[in-house]
Each structure stands twice: as structure tokens, then as C-alpha cells.
Amino acid sequence: MAEREIKLPDIGDFDGVEVIELLVKAGDRVAAEQSLLVLESDKATMEIPSPVAGVVRKLLVGVGDVVREGTPIALLEVEGVGEGIEPATPAVEAPASASPDASPQDAPSSADLAPYTVDAPHPAAHAGPSVRRLARELGVDLALVPGRGPKGRILEEDVQGYVKALIAQGGGGASVPIAGVHVAAPVDVDFAKFGPVQSEALNRVRRVASANLHRSWVTVPHVTQFDDADVTELESFRQDHRAEAEARGTKLTFLPFLVKAVVKALQEFPHFNASLDRSGENLIVKRYFHIGVAVDTEHGLVVPVVRDADRKSLFELAAELQQLSEKARARRLRPEQLQGGSFSISSLGGIGGTRFTPIVNHPEVAILGVSRMEWKPVWRDGAFVPRRILPLSLSYDHRVIDGADGARFTGRLAALLADLRRILL
Amino acid sequence: MADLRADVVVLGAGPGGYSAAFRAADLGRSVVLVERYPALGGVCLNVGCIPSKALLHVAEVMAAARDLAEAGVDFGAPKLDLAKLRARKDAVVAQLGGGLAKMAEQRGVRVVTGTGSFAGPQRLDVATAEGSVAIEFARAIVAAGSRAVQLPDFPDDPRVLDSTSALALDVVPQRLLVVGGGVIGLELATVYEALGADVTIVEALDRLMPGPDPDLVRPLQRRLEPRLAAIHLRTKVTAVEARADGLLVAFEGEKAPAGDLFDRVLVAVGRRPNGDRIGAEAAGIRVGERGFVAVDERLATNLPHVFAIGDVARAPLLAHKASHEGKAAAEAACDLRVAFDARAIPSVAYTDPEVAWVGVTESDARAQKIEVDVARFPWAASGRALGMGRSEGMTKLLFAKDTKRLVGAGIVGPHAGDLIGECALAIELGADAEDIALTVHPHPTLGETIGLAAEVAAGTVTDLYLPRRSR
Numbered sequence: 001m002a003e004r005e006i007k008l009p010d011i012g013d014f015d016g017v018e019v020i021e022l023l024v025k026a027g028d029r030v031a032a033e034q035s036l037l038v039l040e041s042d043k044a045t046m047e048i049p050s051p052v053a054g055v056v057r058k059l060l061v062g063v064g065d066v067v068r069e070g071t072p073i074a075l076l077e078v079e080g081v082g083e084g085i086e087p088a089t090p091a092v093e094a095p096a097s098a099s100p101d102a103s104p105q106d107a108p109s110s111a112d113l114a115p116y117t118v119d120a121p122h123p124a125a126h127a128g129p130s131v132r133r134l135a136r137e138l139g140v141d142l143a144l145v146p147g148r149g150p151k152g153r154i155l156e157e158d159v160q161g162y163v164k165a166l167i168a169q170g171g172g173g174a175s176v177p178i179a180g181v182h183v184a185a186p187v188d189v190d191f192a193k194f195g196p197v198q199s200e201a202l203n204r205v206r207r208v209a210s211a212n213l214h215r216s217w218v219t220v221p222h223v224t225q226f227d228d229a230d231v232t233e234l235e236s237f238r239q240d241h242r243a244e245a246e247a248r249g250t251k252l253t254f255l256p257f258l259v260k261a262v263v264k265a266l267q268e269f270p271h272f273n274a275s276l277d278r279s280g281e282n283l284i285v286k287r288y289f290h291i292g293v294a295v296d297t298e299h300g301l302v303v304p305v306v307r308d309a310d311r312k313s314l315f316e317l318a319a320e321l322q323q324l325s326e327k328a329r330a331r332r333l334r335p336e337q338l339q340g341g342s343f344s345i346s347s348l349g350g351i352g353g354t355r356f357t358p359i360v361n362h363p364e365v366a367i368l369g370v371s372r373m374e375w376k377p378v379w380r381d382g383a384f385v386p387r388r389i390l391p392l393s394l395s396y397d398h399r400v401i402d403g404a405d406g407a408r409f410t411g412r413l414a415a416l417l418a419d420l421r422r423i424l425l
Numbered sequence: 426m427a428d429l430r431a432d433v434v435v436l437g438a439g440p441g442g443y444s445a446a447f448r449a450a451d452l453g454r455s456v457v458l459v460e461r462y463p464a465l466g467g468v469c470l471n472v473g474c475i476p477s478k479a480l481l482h483v484a485e486v487m488a489a490a491r492d493l494a495e496a497g498v499d500f501g502a503p504k505l506d507l508a509k510l511r512a513r514k515d516a517v518v519a520q521l522g523g524g525l526a527k528m529a530e531q532r533g534v535r536v537v538t539g540t541g542s543f544a545g546p547q548r549l550d551v552a553t554a555e556g557s558v559a560i561e562f563a564r565a566i567v568a569a570g571s572r573a574v575q576l577p578d579f580p581d582d583p584r585v586l587d588s589t590s591a592l593a594l595d596v597v598p599q600r601l602l603v604v605g606g607g608v609i610g611l612e613l614a615t616v617y618e619a620l621g622a623d624v625t626i627v628e629a630l631d632r633l634m635p636g637p638d639p640d641l642v643r644p645l646q647r648r649l650e651p652r653l654a655a656i657h658l659r660t661k662v663t664a665v666e667a668r669a670d671g672l673l674v675a676f677e678g679e680k681a682p683a684g685d686l687f688d689r690v691l692v693a694v695g696r697r698p699n700g701d702r703i704g705a706e707a708a709g710i711r712v713g714e715r716g717f718v719a720v721d722e723r724l725a726t727n728l729p730h731v732f733a734i735g736d737v738a739r740a741p742l743l744a745h746k747a748s749h750e751g752k753a754a755a756e757a758a759c760d761l762r763v764a765f766d767a768r769a770i771p772s773v774a775y776t777d778p779e780v781a782w783v784g785v786t787e788s789d790a791r792a793q794k795i796e797v798d799v800a801r802f803p804w805a806a807s808g809r810a811l812g813m814g815r816s817e818g819m820t821k822l823l824f825a826k827d828t829k830r831l832v833g834a835g836i837v838g839p840h841a842g843d844l845i846g847e848c849a850l851a852i853e854l855g856a857d858a859e860d861i862a863l864t865v866h867p868h869p870t871l872g873e874t875i876g877l878a879a880e881v882a883a884g885t886v887t888d889l890y891l892p893r894r895s896r
Binding site for chain 1: 762
């Protein structure tokens with residue numbers, strides 16, 4: 001048995017994340033990959049798994065502590081020989097050997113000299129010492145910088161370009177003033193003068209969402225296109241197959257059908273599955289179909305992403321959507337499950353309302369809002385017939401998409417939803 | 426009341442310390458450099474790398490002259506004037522030391538000679554010849570180095586040497602026992618062997634020179650064996666008795682020799698960091714059990730305004746690592762956003778042949794589960810090495826299987842230490858086998874073997890025939 005200090009692994013692009021829940025306590029036996037604690041970042045909560053199996057001797061952090069990569073989080077009694085040895089641990093206390101000024105007889109194995117070897121298993125950024133130095137000065141994480149030198153090598157210009165782009169986007173936590181926009185200063189009113197009030201701090205999810213929505217609202221010229229889809233046949237098809245889905249352990253909601261139809265429409269209208277680059281001069285059309293689905297949680301709105309929705313069956317989509325929304329509500333989404341979306345869907349169908357105008361999830365260029373489906377009388381062949389009608393609201397970035405295309409897209413989507421067999425055509 | 430105030434105080438004027446002091450001064454800080462010896466430069470310059478290399482050069486030329494007998498040129502037995510040799514070595518040291526003192530003066534770095542010890546988180550007291558000097562500082566850089574490990578139970582006798590007294594070169598003993606088959610022991614064995622001593626090496630491990638892969642050490646061992654009296658591996662010294670006619674040494678081990686009499690015994694079993702000798706407690710600086718001062722990547726100790734570099738901070742204990750750390754620490758102490766993030770630090774044994782390595786070794790790769798492609802170029806296929814009569818050399822490159830980039834290199838042969846720098850550069854720049862193979866190396870040189878080893882890895886070599894590797 002060896003004791004091993006568990007350090008917080010690389011948790012992505014976060015520095016300083018709060019511990020919101022401890023999942024184990026001293027004395028607990030944990031399996032490898034079992035979650036030890038839960039962190040909350042700007043966008044998501046994430047569980048931190050134990051790298052090895054063992055018994056928790058001591059937790060080194062508590063709820064409310066702010067941690068970052070490398071922070072010791074727990075002491076584990078590790079089971080099995082050798083498992084306690086961390087690979088390539090910077091052995092600060094390593095005895096000296098293998099050097100003109102260093103030891104022979106009580107010499108350690110050469111593995112003790114690990115601090116300055118190249119860690120090839122996690123290939124470090126392909127950048128020379130001067131570029132690494134520049135990145136450090138500017139606080140740039142080289143893992144995020146695309147290298148444009150030979151063989152993807154990161155050059156000084158790449159670091160500079162990355163920083164310029166960040167500034168241009170107002171990203172990296174910084175904010176930039178937008179030229180030409182002048183608004184009155186925010187009003188500062190003492191509401192208590194008018195009656196009893198209570199101040200509630202916005203939680204992190206809402207604060208971040210608020211900043212993103214505001215940016216999108218101010219920088220993206222929005223247009224919202226409305227349309228109706230006749231989903232009578234689709235809805236009865238869905239009802240007919242609910243039992244089959246339940247037998248497979250999933251609930252067949254309407255959403256997977258919507259995702260299917262949206263993906264087909266996106267394939268036909270690729271500019272809806274795109275982003276403007278930072279210069280605003282190039283459209284980056286995505287060849288992947290990662291669909292973000294807004295989920296309403298008690299902590300605020302989150303948008304988990306279904307990856308490669310074009311390659312998944314209805315049942316697979318149903319199961320994944322169910323899982324993502326459960327995780328979202330339990331605040332258990334990992335950061336990568338919130339990234340990479342190319343188009344978003346916001347459904348208020350379960351709540352009500354007739355229409356709404358969703359805000360584009362920048363840098364995507366379009367978002368589909370759906371409201372509650374209703375039986376409506378539809379004039380058909382000289383008579384009113386009852387049909388199930390689904391209201392569609394498509395908001396898009398008018399810089400990229402013209403009004404005519406907006407109407408074509410929703411029209412096509414409505415046609416696909418009216419008869420999903422069209423997807424096969 | 427402080428006698429002196431400094432933006433930055435540097436404790437120790439070895440290669441790390443003076444680099445740190447000079448860099449901080451160049452960045453506009455007032456700097457006080459504290460050094461216990463009158464000469465700057467530390468162990469490296471005064472009693473380490475520099476004097477040993479001055480002597481090793483002599484040893485190398487003597488060996489080369491001796492080898493020439495086979496080529497038809499016989500110089501006869503060398504005549505040794507030890508006093509003159511000592512004076513030459515001392516002159517080299519003095520010239521470098523004088524240069525350092527001059528540069529300190531030019532930069533306005535105030536040098537205080539005496540033993541420094543922390544008296545508080547912002548105060549260092551120096552015991553000088555004129556009494557105690559208190560220095561108040563905003564930032565401190567600990568560069569207190571390391572000292573040779575003494576073996577307990579060895580008699581306190583002037584005939585028991587450490588590397589410092591061995592380099593003083595008082596006498597060439599007839600029979601010298603070197604305890605410790607590591608780099609320092611082997612370098613000094615090389616010097617004394619060339620000067621005519623009968624040298625025996627005793628090493629507790631089953632091999633000479635831990636650190637580099639065994640295949641790099643083998644050619645060295647093969648060359649040493651006929652020249653030395655004996656090499657005893659897996660053998661320990663159990664007792665040393667000081668007698669009038671010499672030091673009687675008893676050995677222990679499977680193939681241990683019988684007790685024997687030596688004129689001198691050199692103890693070279695390692696070095697210990699001086700973290701226990703800086704008054705760390707008074708400042709609240711955390712020092713580990715082995716005497717290393719723990720530091721982060723900025724070289725900061727647990728106190729954010731106190732930094733530690735070089736031997737006192739962490740392995741490897743090498744001057745070139747110390748001087749690079751010194752600069753990084755000085756910049757960090759001047760609030761620049763820097764870190765010491767070298768990907769590889771070369772090590773060199775200035776033996777004959779030299780052994781040099783950088784980055785991961787094959788055993789590191791196994792231990793760290795890094796998958797590597799290993800390419801070797803034997804110097805027996807190098808025209809230059811053959812012309813020098815030194816075909817025992819070998820150049821070995823390790824490329825990561827996933828990135829294809831160079832992650833480690835090892836060279837054995839004359840001037841290996843001068844060649845390894847190219848490999849360090851290649852690692853830092855992320856060069857792969859093709860990058861190195863397609864770089865035109867001059868012919869015929871020893872450095873060419875690096876390009877040829879890369880060609881072996883790339884499958885394009887024509888100076889060897891390796892049927893299955895060709896692509």
C-alpha cells in the first residue's frame with residue numbers, strides 16, 4: 001500500500017474553479033474513475049474522477065475552496081504495487097545523480113531525474129522556447145493556439161494572431177467597447193423607496209449566460225422568421241412507437257424528430273450551420289452537425305450539445321437527449337458537453353405560448369424556437385380539418401442569412417416535419 | 426537597523442547566483458551578491474567544472490599522444506611538472522574569476538564576502554571578516570549550491586580526498602582509490618590515470634555512471650578497463666584505516682577484492698544540497714528532508730518573494746541548469762511573467778570518451794511508458810572517427826512514436842559534450858527525424874553522426890545498410 005496525493009487534473013480552459021460538492025469522505029473506498037468531487041466552472045459542473053483505486057485517507061479541499069490544475073485534492077491509500085507511483089512526477093526532492101556535479105553511490109534510478117524530460121505522452125505544444133516565453137508573458141495557453149508553421153509548429157505570429165483575435169472577439173474574459181453604440185448609463189434606483197425588496201446574487205450560470213446573450217443581442221443583427229409545421233402524421237407515428245422506445249428504456253419525445261429534421265434542413269442549407277470568422281469577411285461552414293439543445297434548469301439556462309446528430313438514429317438521439325437534460329438538471333455536464341454546437345434548438349413546447357423570438361447563440365448563426373403544438377382548424381380541400389400545428393420561430397444572423405433563405409429554411413423544415421419520409425429523398 | 430538594503434539579494438555566487446545577480450542588475454534593480462569565498466564563480470568555476478576540464482584537456486592530449494604510437498609517432502614517456510600544471514589550471518580559474526568580479530563591478534552589483542544566513546523573511550545576515558553585515562531585501566534568490574557527501578567512518582585524514590582537494594592536485598599518488606563510479610569519480614579517475622596514478626574504482630551499483638543508458642557507458646568502460654588497475658562493481662568500502670604507509674581499505678561484496686593499501690582515497694559518492702545551511706527557518710523558507718529548497722516553475726519558494734535556483738533547488742545538479750534558472754528567477758523576482766520551462770537539460774561526463782545525453786533515455790522511456798523509435802549510428806561507420814582512431818563512439822536518437830519528434834539523445838565518443846547541444850536544440854524546437862536528416866551536416870565531422878542517426882530513423886541512410894528499415 002502506498003499513499004498517493006491526488007492532484008486536480010487538467011480541467012480545460014479554467015483557472016480557479018469552485019468545489020461545490022464532495023462525493024467521498026475519508027475512509028471511503030473508491031474505484032479508479034469514480035468521482036471524488038464536483039466543481040463548478042463558469043459554464044458547467046464537472047466531476048473529478050480518481051485516477052486510481054484506493055481508500056480515501058484525507059480530503060485536502062472542502063466545499064467552497066477554489067482549485068486549479070495541480071491543486072492537491074485528496075490523499076489516497078493506493079492498492080497494488082506500483083500504482084502509487086505517479087508517472088514523471090517532478091521529483092523536487094529527487095536526489096542528484098547523473099551529472100558532473102552529482103552522485104554515484106547512493107544514486108537513484110534515472111527515473112528520479114524526471115523533472116526536465118520531455119513529456120511525450122501528452123505532447124506539449126509544438127513551439128520553441130522563445131514562443132513559449134512569449135505565450136507565458138501574455139498568459140496564452142499554447143494548447144489553444146493553432147500553429148501555422150511547418151508541421152503545425154506554433155510561431156510567434158500565431159500567438160500574436162491569437163491574442164488579437166481574442167481582443168477582437170472580446171473573449172478571454174475581457175470586454176471590448178463596440179464602436180458606435182451609445183446607450184444611456186444604467187439607471188441606479190433605490191427600489192426600496194417604493195416598497196420592500198430583496199437582492200439576490202445571480203448565480204454563475206446566469207451571469208455567464210447574461211454576458212453571452214448580451215453580446216449576441218448587441219452584435220448580431222437578428223431577424224426572426226415564423227412558420228407553422230403540420231405534424232399530425234409525425235405525432236401519430238411518434239405515439240405509435242412510444243411503447244417500442246420504452247421497451248428500450250427511452251422516452252420518445254418530439255425533440256429527436258425535430259433534431260433529425262433540423263439536421264436534414266441544415267444539410268440542404270449549409271449556411272445555417274456556419275459561423276462568421278472574426279474578421280467578419282469569411283463564413284466558416286461546418287461539415288459537422290452538433291446540435292445544441294436549450295435545457296431549462298433551476299440554476300438557469302444551459303445548452304448541452306448533441307454531437308454528430310447526423311449519424312445517430314432516433315432512438316439514439318432520444319436516449320442521448322434524455323441523458324443530457326438529466327445531467328444538465330443535476331449540474332453534471334462536463335465542459336466539452338457544452339462546447340462545439342453548430343446550431344441550437346430552444347423548445348418551450350412543454351410550457352406553452354404561441355411564439356417567441358430566441359436569441360442567436362453566437363457564434364452560431366441561427367436558432368430554432370418551437371412553441372406548444374396545438375390542434376388547429378386547417379382549410380383543406382374545401383373544408384376545415386383538425387391538424388396538429390407546431391409553431392416554429394427561427395432567429396438568424398442577417399449578416400449571413402437573407403430573409404428569403406430564412407423563409408425557405410423554415411418552409412423546408414415544416415415540410416420535413418409534415419412528412420419525415422422526405423428525409424430519405 | 427540594516428547595514429545594506431537591496432531590491433534583490435542573491436545568496437551564493439556560483440554560476441546560478443552570479444547569473445541571477447547580473448540579470449537582476451541589468452533589469453535595473455539594486456543587487457547585493459553574497460558569497461562566502463573571496464572568488465566568485467562557486468564550485469563550478471573554482472573547484473569543479475572549470476579546473477577539472479583544464480586538467481581533463483591535458484589528460485586527453487596525453488592519451489592522444491600515447492595512442493599515436495600505434496600510428497607510428499612515438500613521443501616517448503611524458504615529463505610531468507606538476508607545479509606548472511597546477512599553475513596553468515589556477516591561471517584559467519583566476520582569469521574567469523577576475524572576469525566575473527569585473528563584470529559585477531561594471532553592473533554595480535555589490536559583492537559582500539562572507540557566509541550569509543537568513544535572519545528573517547526580509548533580512549539576511551552575513552558573517553564577514555569585518556563582522557556581521559545585515560542586509561534588508563525586497564526579494565531574495567537562494568543559490569547556495571551543494572557540497573560533496575562525506576562518508577561516515579572514513580578517517581579525518583588529508584589523504585582522504587573529495588573532488589575539491591583532488592583538483593588541488595597536490596600530488597599524483599602512486600595508488601589511488603576512487604570511491605564512486607559516477608561522473609565525478611570517473612572524470613577524476615581519468616585525470617589521475619593520465620598523470621600516471623594506478624587508479625582503482627569501487628562502485629556500489631552494478632554499473633558505472635547511472636543516468637545514461639548502459640550502451641553509452643560500455644565503450645567508456647571498455648577503454649578504461651585496460652588503463653585502470655581495477656573496477657570493482659557491486660562493491661562497498663567497509664573500512665578505511667589510516668596508517669603511516671597508506672590508507673588500508675576493506676571491501677565488501679560478491680566479488681570484493683581483499684583489503685588493500687592506497688596512497689590516496691577519493692570520495693565521490695554524490696553531492697548534497699545546502700538548504701540546511703542558509704538559516705531557512707528564520708525566514709520561514711520550506712526545506713525538504715534532503716536539503717532541497719522546494720520551488721515552483723517560477724523558482725519561487727513557499728515565500729513568494731524568495732526564490733531558489735541551482736543545486737539547492739532541485740536535480741539535476743548542473744551548472745548550466747543553474748545559470749538558466751538564475752536568469753528566470755531574476756526575471757521572476759523583477760515581476761516579469763516567466764518560468765523555467767526547458768524541455769531538456771543536457772548532461773555530460775567529460776571522460777575519455779565523453780558521454781553526453783539529453784531528454785529521455787531508453788530506460789526513462791520505458792519507465793514513463795513513452796513509446797519511442799530508437800536510431801543508432803555507430804561511429805565505426807564515420808570516416809572522421811576512424812581517422813581519429815576512435816571508432817568506439819555511438820550516436821543514438823530517440824523519437825516519440827506519436828509525435829515523431831526527438832525526445833532524447835545520447836552520444837558516446839570524443840567531443841560528445843560538444844555535439845549534444847544540437848540535440849537539445851532539436852528537442853526544444855520540436856524537430857523530427859526528417860528535420861534533422863534533411864539538415865545538411867558538414868562532412869567529415871563527428872557532428873555528422875547526428876544527421877546520420879536521424880537518417881537511420883527516417884529510413885534514408887546510405888552510409889549503413891539496414892535492409893528492413895529502408896522506406
